Amino acid sequence: MSSAIEVTDTQSPWWRGAVIYQVYPRSLMDANGDGVGDIRGIINKLDYIASLGVDAIWVSPFFKSPMKDFGYDISDYRDVDPLFGSLADLDELIAEAHDRNVKVMIDQVLSHTSDQHAWFEESRASRDNPKADWYVWADAKPDGTAPNNWISIFGGCGWEWEPRRGQYYLHNFLKSQPDLNFHNPDVQTQILAEVEFWLQRGVDGLRLDAINFCFHDKQLRDNPAKPVAERQGRGFSEDNPYAFQYHYYNNTQPENLAFLERLRALIDRYPGVVTLGEISSEDSLATMAEYTANNKRLHMAYSFELLVPELCAQHIRSTVENLEASLGEGWPCWSLSNHDVVRVMSRWGGGYNPTLGKTLHALVASLRGSVCYYQGEELGLTEADIAFEDLQDPYGITFWPNFKGRDGCRTPMPWQSNGEHGGFSAVKPWLPVPDAHCELAVDLQEQDAHSMLNFYRRFMQWRKSQPALTGGDIRFADAPEGCLLFERAAHAGGECLWVAFNLTDGPVDVVLPMPLSLVEGHGLQGAEVQGECLRLPAFGGAFLR
Structure with missing residues (x-):
């Protein structure tokens, strides 16, 4: 028996079948000697990135931010945080990447801001200011408790009391990340203006963080409880109470579809620009299909479906078949690792396993769709074991020791096996570079014809010559x-x-x-x-x- 999946493809824009390399700026390369990677460090490593045969880089947030969630808490959408450099550096990065035929995609975090954003500082000040309705505010219940039972992904109540207004505000993530109120048309219009700022600077695509979280249920209905047997979260710790609910009302609302169509109309004014949405919902495959339907919403979407703890061929097949059966004209994007989950060599390989690693590179790049690779994946890096005193991730600090957070996949790139801190920085980096990673450093692997790095380069170049694989x-x-x-x-x-x-x-x-x-x-x-x-x-x- 076999199952057929056939999709008519009448066009081949650059992003269909593209290989996208995710750069986590804090950890790629420190060019200014402060222990944190920066935009100049990315520029300095563009030749290496281009040598991988990738089509684009996706750069995780570099915007101005208090860094409570390492850039995913934006305080100014239109500026680069001084930690990473300047707008001039970003313009240079785009130009230098384009000179190497590498596209540049940037993260856009639209559903929430930092609590230090000027919009929120104004909104929280009173109930009658011009931005009073720009965030999700609600009165307490008669007994003073939160408006409903919604839970934050990072643990605990999804509402925080604000005494200046005498109301609660919603935060699906950290309490320092208040949710914008997309039911307010002015918020939508302003967010589209923030996006267009970067389109005008020449970016080639947007990776849309948590894009199904833009809207909430206006009635603030309670989420129903989830049976114990079904509390298996993807992308968050299973002992996290977030897994105790069906998240029917705090995200993935029908109103989001109209907003995505407004966003797409803006994007279509800039030919060649692509949108890639991150989806995490109760039925992520169905949401991916819905969000890419009819070529008028997102161009591509990806979810956590292949970021599961165990390697299972049947799960991979059923995931691909189930998505393709409903996808229609939509286009998938697959990944096995990113900055939020345990590295695939540890999840699926139990440690460094170059034979399996090479096969996984080939596997994910052979599925129909585009593919995202996370920096260091081409080296076969494993999850780093970070001591509690070295942890930076508030998620890990909260759930220690059962869940150690995301720092283990965010450690700096090892460039030189004998270099100080793996050649990443001349000073102590923001996260330690494990000795085991130095043994997999770029300089060593470049000298080994059979290394994972050189396999990756050969395979990606070969794949470009195979139209059956790319489209x-x-x-x-x-x-x-x-x-x-x-x-x-x-x-x-x-x-x-x-x-x-x-x-x-x-x-x-x-x-x-x-x-x-x-x-x-x-x-x-x-x-x-x-x-x-x-x-x-x-x-x-x-x-x-």
Whole structure:
């Protein structure tokens, strides 16, 4: 049995099938010697990034911020925080990246601001000022408790009391991140103006953080309780009370669709610019399909569906098939790691495993869609074990020791195996560089033809020559447990590729659907075709036609 997924593709903009490299500015490279990465550090490493064969970089927030959530709490949407540099540095980054044929996407955090943003400082001052309704304010219940039972992702009540107004304000994240009131048309108009500021500076795309959190239920209805058996959160700790509710009312409201269409109308005035939305809802796959429907909302969306704790071939297949079945003209984007979750080498590999790591690189880049790679993933970096006294993430500090937060995936890039702090900085960095990461440093891997880094480079260059992988349809076929087998077929009678992966720790024989021959040039090794059977080594993969 096989299942077919076919989507008509009448255009091929740059972002379809693109490889996007996520840069976490604090941790890529420190150019000014203060222990924190910066925009100048990104500029200095653009040659390295371009050598990876990626199409774009996504730069996590660099805006002015008190850094309570490391830039995802913005106090000025239109300026660069001095910690990272200046607007002139950002303009130079865009120009230098474009000179290397690398696009620049930036994070836009639209659902909330910092409590130090001028808008909130005005809004909190009284109930009758011009921005009084720019944030989500509500009266206390008669007994003084919060307006409803909504919970913050970072733990505890999602409401904070503000004595100056005698009301509560909503914060889906930290209490220093008040939620904007998108039911107010003036807020929507202002946010679109903030976005356009960056479009006019020449960015090529927007990664939209928590984009399904812009609207809340105007009736402030309580979220229903979730049974214990279903309290399995993606992207947050399972002992977090956030997992105790169905989040039907504090996010993913129907009004958001009209706002996304307003946003898209703005974006379409800047040809070539793409939107990539981060989705985390009760049914993220359905929301992704809805948010990319009819080519009038987001261009692409991604979720936490493949950022799960355990490696499971069946989960990967069912996730892709379920999304594709409802996606229509929408376009997916896949990732295995980012700045919010344990690194994939630790989650799925149990530690550094270059054989598995190479296969995972090839796997995620062989699914239909675009792909985001997180900095250091090309080196096979594992999750760093950060001592409590070195923790920076408020999420981890709150839930220690059961959940150590996100610092373990945010440690600085190791550039030099024998360099001070891995060559990242001349001074003590904001997070320590583990010794184990220095053993995987860029300078060592560049000298090893068989390293994960050099495999990554070879594979990404080879992938560019395979139209079936960058834009074709996908069709899964049955395979042994722990394995994936699917066909990628280019459009209009173009070439087809069959793709097979063994995600188990032993060799596996896969019965092929037809006579096929191995395709070379991608860097995966060890597969053999014997008649109608493909033999895959442990954690191996193959491409055939």
